[in-house]
Each structure stands twice: as structure tokens, then as C-alpha cells.
Amino acid sequence: MALPSSHILPSSAFRHIGFMVLFMAVIAGFSALGLLTTQTVTKSWIQDTQNKMTLEILAFDEEEKVVFDQQRIEQNLAKIQKIIDGDPIIVSVDVTRFDNADDIDKEYQIPSPIFMTFSLHPDRAKNAEQRIMNEIKENVVQTIFKKPEIWQADINRTALTFRFAFISLAIGVFFVTSLVLSATIRTQLQASDKTLKLIYLMGADVSIIVSLFQRALIKPIIWGGIIGLICTGFLFSPAVVFLNIEIQPLLFYGYLCMIFLTFVVVSYIITSFTVRNALKTMP
Amino acid sequence: MIELSHVGLRYDGGPEVLSDISLTIEQGSFHYLMGSSGSGKTSLMRLLHMGKLPSRGHITMFDEDVAKSSRPKRAALRNNIGVIFQDFRLLHHLSIYDNVALPLRLLDQPEKKIKSAVTEMIKWIGLGEYGHVRPPFLSGGQQQRVAIARAIITKPKILLADEPTGSLDDPMGDSIMKLFEELNKRGMALIVATHNKGTVERFPHPLLKLKAGHLV
Ligand SMILES: Nc1ncnc2c1ncn2[C@@H]1O[C@H](COP(=O)(O)OP(=O)(O)O)[C@@H](O)[C@H]1O
Ligand SMILES: [Mg+2]
Numbered sequence: 001m002a003l004p005s006s007h008i009l010p011s012s013a014f015r016h017i018g019f020m021v022l023f024m025a026v027i028a029g030f031s032a033l034g035l036l037t038t039q040t041v042t043k044s045w046i047q048d049t050q051n052k053m054t055l056e057i058l059a060f061d062e063e064e065k066v067v068f069d070q071q072r073i074e075q076n077l078a079k080i081q082k083i084i085d086g087d088p089i090i091v092s093v094d095v096t097r098f099d100n101a102d103d104i105d106k107e108y109q110i111p112s113p114i115f116m117t118f119s120l121h122p123d124r125a126k127n128a129e130q131r132i133m134n135e136i137k138e139n140v141v142q143t144i145f146k147k148p149e150i151w152q153a154d155i156n157r158t159a160l161t162f163r164f165a166f167i168s169l170a171i172g173v174f175f176v177t178s179l180v181l182s183a184t185i186r187t188q189l190q191a192s193d194k195t196l197k198l199i200y201l202m203g204a205d206v207s208i209i210v211s212l213f214q215r216a217l218i219k220p221i222i223w224g225g226i227i228g229l230i231c232t233g234f235l236f237s238p239a240v241v242f243l244n245i246e247i248q249p250l251l252f253y254g255y256l257c258m259i260f261l262t263f264v265v266v267s268y269i270i271t272s273f274t275v276r277n278a279l280k281t282m283p
Numbered sequence: 284m285i286e287l288s289h290v291g292l293r294y295d296g297g298p299e300v301l302s303d304i305s306l307t308i309e310q311g312s313f314h315y316l317m318g319s320s321g322s323g324k325t326s327l328m329r330l331l332h333m334g335k336l337p338s339r340g341h342i343t344m345f346d347e348d349v350a351k352s353s354r355p356k357r358a359a360l361r362n363n364i365g366v367i368f369q370d371f372r373l374l375h376h377l378s379i380y381d382n383v384a385l386p387l388r389l390l391d392q393p394e395k396k397i398k399s400a401v402t403e404m405i406k407w408i409g410l411g412e413y414g415h416v417r418p419p420f421l422s423g424g425q426q427q428r429v430a431i432a433r434a435i436i437t438k439p440k441i442l443l444a445d446e447p448t449g450s451l452d453d454p455m456g457d458s459i460m461k462l463f464e465e466l467n468k469r470g471m472a473l474i475v476a477t478h479n480k481g482t483v484e485r486f487p488h489p490l491l492k493l494k495a496g497h498l499v
Contacts, residue, residue, distance in 0.1 A: 007388055010376040198372050201334055203361035204389045206354060283336040283349075283357065 008199070009192060009216045017184055018220030018227075021263055024177040025228025026235065028259050031170035032252055033236045033245070035163060040245045042159040049151040051091075051120045053129050055080070058142040059113040068142070070111045076140045077114055083135050089124040090132070093117070174259065181263065182270045189213065189274045196278055210275045217267050225260045229253065284310050284440065284472065285331065290340035292326055300326050301496045304340070308441065308474065313467045315483055316476040318493030324476040325369055327493065328445050331474065332366045333357055345440075362390070365434035369445040369476075371426050373418040373433070379405065380414040383432045390437065404432045408462070424455045431462060441472040448482055460486045 057076050060067045077095070084090050094117040120129055133145050189196070192213075199209060240247055285308040292301040301323045308314070308331075316324050329335045330342060333349060342349040344360050352360065373382050383404055387397045405414050408428040410421075418426050427447060434442055444463070448456030460482060467473050474491075477483065483490070492499045 007381050008374075008377070008385060194372070195374055198374070199385070199389055200358075201332060201361065201366065202386050202389055203358050203364075205358040208389065283333050 008212060009195065014185070014188060014217050014220045016220075017181060017217065017267075018224035020177055020181055020184070021221050021224030021260070022228040022231065024173060024259065024263070025225055025256060026231050027173045028170055028256055029228075029232030029236055029252075031166045031173075032255055033239060034166035034169075036245050036247055036252070037239075037243055038159050038162040038166070040243065042155055043246075045155045046152050049148045049155070051122050052148060052151070053118045053120060053133075054146045054151075055116040055118070055136070056144040056146075057114040057116070057140070058144065059111045061142060068111055073111055073114060076142065077116075079140050080116070080136055080143075083139060084118070084132060087132060089121045089128045091119040091121055094119070174262075178263070178266050181267060185217065185267060185270050186274050189271070189278060193278060196275065197282065200279055200282055206276060206279055209279070210272045213271050213275055214268050217271060218264065221260075221264055221267060225263075229256060232256070284308055284345065286341075286343040287330070287337075288341050288343075290330065290337040290342060292323075292330060292335060293338045299338070299496060301330070301337075304498055306491060306498065308472060310440065311467070311470050311472055313463075313473045313488040314475070314491050315488055316474055316491045316493065317478060317483070318476075319478060322493040323496045324493055325445055326496075328366070328443050328474070328476060331441075331443055332364050333361060362437065363440045365437065365439035365442040365471075367427075367430045367434045367442070367444040367447050369449070371418075371430040373426060373429055375418050378415050378417055379410060379421070379429050382418065382429055383436055385433060386437045400436060404436055408432045423450050427451065427459065428462075431459065435466060435471070439471065441474070442466065444473065444475045446476050446478070448477060448479055453481060456482055457485065 057073055057080070058068075059073055081093070084093065096115040096117070098112045098115075118129075118132075129147065133147075136143060137145075196209060199212075200206070204212075239245070286306075288305050290301065290304040291299050293299045304327065316327065318324050326335070330337055333344075336342075336350055345363060347356065347360060349357065349360070374385070377385070380401055384397050384401045387400060392400075402411075402414070405411055408431060410425060410428060410432075413421065413425070418429060421429065427450070431444070431447065434444075442463075447459055447463075451459065456479065463473055463475060464486065475488075
């Protein structure tokens, strides 16, 4: 039955439902974008660490609780540089010092550690860096190595936190929206109680009345959804371009459509339930 | 067409407001339902349009036992019955046109057919100019006529009118009675609840008298 609900129900009855769906679509878009950003950034970080190894030349001895003097640290650096000199798997070495400012008197200067970042040859044999690590550890005791895997584990842990946050946001907003949606539908149907009973007494079957109200709902939901998708596109496309996020539009919009469909289904079920409940006492 | 046999009605386990009602409504008949306020006129009307089921006895409508019918079946039966409620029950958010068109739309009639039928109907009740106006902006008599138009737009086999002249002065009430007699001449059965003796005298028809829930 193609009964136009606008000729029967107040046109304003379900208008604010559209706004709710719009709001949800934008939040859903935001969380999807957050997930994608996390994914992209993580990927590029992991790529960065793939051929990198870091080494810290310590400024103190943990066990003996002694602080080395700067000269000893520099000697260690020289030793390491000698070991790796000409090694085929090392492409370049970056040495970072945390020198104290020059205006501080040299005498009171606290010795500072030295950080080294090795760029490794991408075509090296698996675990080839282990050989260098062992050699350095034998000669220079006070060092801390970080292999690519350790950096990657750190990154993955951070990424997981972000993913969890974005997914929780989406789920949370989804549930709140569903709840508010249900409440609104029920309130509106209660307000339409007289109309409901009148058209029932006019000989409209329950299923017709249910579908009448469902069709009244679907319009604002579709409008809210469409405007929400457009808003999402406008709001987030600069971010997508700027952050160079890898985005699969089909997947992204597919996900939003899924949420959207869930709302339609939830609204339909609640409408059917509430209408049938309201007419339960009628013969 | 409609047959009640030893029908009783009580609301929510309360006392019987209708007791042992037996009557037959024939096609094309015209009855008044008379009785003082609280005698059970509206309650009997409710049974006749299946707004309530009897708590005892049997009602047969168009050869169907009402109590045994399914809901969709009852919905189909209701399509043969036009009701003018004592309180009109017009939808205030709709125009007069949409109020009158409502039953046709529920029957999923094509909009073109609805337009010609409703336009003609509104003209017939003398409200041709008021199609776009909403009920709260009309007088009681005008609203009454909209309620009549809505009840008869589907050409039901029987029209139930609950005190249709109750709130109107005599000339206005008489004009509505003339509408009813015209409908009756076209073959529609009518039951008109009233306690206005003047109306009954000027437009004589058989009486069904209710007294404290009993037919007398
Ligand atoms: N919905 C209802 N619930 C409970 N009692 C009702 C209801 N409608 C009517 N009654 C009672 O039924 C009796 C008959 O009322 P009604 O059928 O409205 O009489 P009338 O229309 O002749 O004034 C009254 O005692 C009234 O209080
Ligand atoms: Mg009454």
C-alpha cells in the first residue's frame, strides 16, 4: 500500500528523528576516519622502523650506580663506530647527543647519553642486525638496543589504544542514538494515539497502520542520513587529503550505510511493537 | 444485516451498562436510538461499530460472528460501517479536505478518484469553500457536517450517528436530518442516537428506546 502518510499524520511528528540520524552519521564518520587515520599513521611509522635500529650508550651503570664521565661515553661511541665501520648491512648512522647548553660551566656538566640510529640495508639477511648487536654488546657493556620489532610493538600498542577509543565512541553514540530514537518514536506514537485508534475504527488493519507510521519515519531518517553523509564528506575530506589517508570510499560509505540500515530496522521494529501495543485493547 | 442476540456489555469488569439487548437492523432501515443521558446509547453504538466486543451474547454482522472473526476480518467488516462519533474525532492537524479523504486513503483509492469524490462531498455538505481550513476554525455545526462527510464518503451500508444534532439549534439540526433522510433514500441504513423529541416528531422513524441499559 502506497498510502502517503503525510496526508494522515502531522508532518512534524518525526522531524527531529532526522537530526538525530544526521548527528549519528557525522559521529560515525568521525570515528571511521579516526580508525583510518590510526591505520595509516601506524603503517607509515612501522615502515619507518622497518630498517631502523636504535642504540643508547648509557651515561651511568645501573648495577654499580656510577655515573660515567663524558670521556668514557665518547670512547664507547668511538668503539662502536669502529665495529660497524664498513659493515655492509649498515647504510648510515645518525648520532644524537643531548648536549647541555654551552653557557653551563663544563665542570658541573652532567654526562649525557648518546643515541645512535642505524639505517639498515633493506635487503639484509633476516636478523642480520643481531650479529652487530652481539659484537657491540661484547665490547661496550653499557648499551641498550632497540630492534625494529620493539619499536613496532610500542607503536601497535599505541594504535590499539586509539582504535579502542574510536570504536567505543562509535558504539557508545550508536547505542545512545538508538535509545533516544526509540524513546522519541514511542512518545510520538503516544501523542498520535487518537489518530491511531480512529483509523483503526475506520477499518484499517493493524498491519496497514504499522506501515503507515513506518513510512512516516523513514522519510526523516533518509533525509538525516543523506545530509549526514554529505556533512561527513565536507567535514572530513580536507583531513583525508591533508593527512594523506588511504581511504576506500566503498568501504567507508558501506560502513555508514550499515549504521543507517540498522537505524531503519530498529525504528521499524519499535514502531511495529508500539503500534501493536497501543491497539492491543481494541477488538 | 446486523443482529444482536441477548447482548450484554460491561466495562473492565464493572456493572453491566447494557443488558439482554436483542435487535435486528435491516438493510436500508432508519432507527432512532433514544434514551436519557447515561442510558447506554454510546455504548450500544460502540458495539455496533466493534469499538467493543460484547461481554455476553452474540453479534452477527453481514453474516459474520463478530466475536469469532479475526482482526483483519473485523477490519474488513468495519469498512461497511460509517460512524459519526459524539465528539466528532476530527483530526485537527489535517484540513477539512484531508479529514474527509482519510477513509478513502485508508482504502488506498487513487488520488484522482479521491479528489473528485471529496470535492463533491464537501460541496454537498455546504462547505465547498472550506476545504483547506482545519477543523478548529469551524463552528460546531460545520464540524458536525465534516464528521458526517467523513463517515459517508466510502458509501457504507450503515451509518451510526451518535447525537448528531445534540449541540445544534433546531434549524441546523433539521438540515442535518434532511441530509440523513436523503442518504436513507439512497439505500443507506441509519441509526441515529438522540434525546431530542422535537427531531423525532418532525422526522418520524421507528424508535429503539434504551432505559438503564435495557431496550424497552
Ligand atoms: N469507556 C467507559 N468506561 C467505563 N464506563 C463507561 C464508559 N463509557 C460509558 N460508560 C458508562 O456506561 C454507561 C452508559 O454510558 P453511555 O453509553 O455513554 O450512555 P449515553 O451515550 O446514553 O449517555 C454510563 O454509566 C457510563 O458511565
Ligand atoms: Mg453518549
